[in-house]
Amino acid sequence: MKYMGVRIEVTPDHSFCPGVDRAIRITKDALMEKGEPTYSVGPLIHNPEVVSRLEMLGLKSFDPAGDYPDLDGADVIIRSHGIDTETEAKLKLRGAVLLDATCPTVKRAQEAARELAESGCEVIVLGSESHPEVRSIVGRAGAPVTVIETSADARRWAQGEGRPPRRVGIVCQTTVPRELLDSVTSIIEASAGRVEVQDTICKAVSRRMEEAVELARGVDLMIVVGGRNSSNTAHLAEICREAGVRTHHVEDSSEIQAEWLNGVESVGVTGGASTPDWQIDETVARLEEIAGD
Ligand code: SF4
Structure with missing residues (x-):
């Protein structure tokens, strides 16, 4: 039982930041109220799994620099990153109903x-x-x-x-x-x-970074969960490595390999601003499963 007694700790801030949480709520409300077609200007957030679940509910995205679908009368979500004035004008010209989820x-x-x-x-x-x-x-x-x-x-x-x-x-x-x-x-x-x-x-991001570094300094291994296309998640992984701890950036718990826990007594877990709670829960469950084998 080489993994017995592995301590698993999660940072207090580890899932959706307020801006992403708000964008997801606005999107779900739009999908519930109006249904398809509901669009987002680019992928709603930098988390492929969450985006694919929203797509199953009817969300579609398009590249504002590419071809536009027929937007006349359609709800179009402006994601938390916001858009420039030129894109906004183009969307209005095409009759889109803009739902502004730009983070404050x-x-x-x-x-x-x-x-x-x-x-x-x-x-x-x-x-x-x-x-x-x-x-x-x-x-x-x-x-x-x-x-x-x-x-x-x-x-x-x-x-x-x-x-x-x-x-x-x-x-x-x-x-x-x-x-x-x-x-x-x-x-x-x-x-x-x-x-x-x-x-x-963003204070929410700075706090998350401070918590991640603090945790990283006290564990043998860090698991950072979030989309590979999420720059804040990649940065979290980078600063954990800089803190001197072995760190793996995973998109979901299925990527965690049992041998990562060889000789490890403590594991820290954190997530990026577009990582949902359930991906953190699944990560902890997977680590507990390996530790219990
Ligand atoms: S600025 Fe970005 S990271 Fe901060 S709350 Fe808004 S969306 Fe989240």
Whole structure:
């Protein structure tokens, strides 16, 4: 009984964040009230299993950069990442009934970018250029903005033509780590005349990261549950590894292998912002099953 006595601990925050929870509720209500066709602008959340269950209830998604289905009179959910103004205008033109599930925290980042641009700042959005949330922040700023993803990007920006000095406003993707915001801010501050930072980091995500690192420091193995396409889940796995613990990122409990528990006395479990409770429960049940064999 080599696994006997394995301690399994789950972080307090491990399932849907408030923004994702709200988007799922809005979607389920729409499916109940109106039924098909109900669409989402891109996959509703970055969790393939949850999305496939919603598809079984009648949800369909389409790529806003590709061909649009017939949307006349159809409910169209704007997911928690939000959309840019151009896409919103296109949807309205096609007669879509928009149900706005943009997370209020993302809306705050969109508004912060617009306000900084209106006040005359050169706006920098810190985040991943290809992420839908960043595209929605950029697309609502009402002026050209620069997207920076890393400290190295910030250094390149600072050495670019026309620097310094100028007024710069920084807004960030809600899921960027605070250390990255601090590092980029100090690089920009060293080269710009005046820098205004709008802290748009999501508190729900920061708390989740802190809890994950704290747990990781006290266990032999971490299991991080969530979609592989979820950047915040991937980041959780990364910071657990950086904390020095062996870490596996799984999409669901079926991926957990018995040999991972060889010689392990304690396992920590956490999940990303789009991981449902039941995937965490299944993960714990699978670990208990292996430990009990
Ligand atoms: S992670 Fe934060 S900002 Fe993103 S949807 Fe969830 S609550 Fe909103």
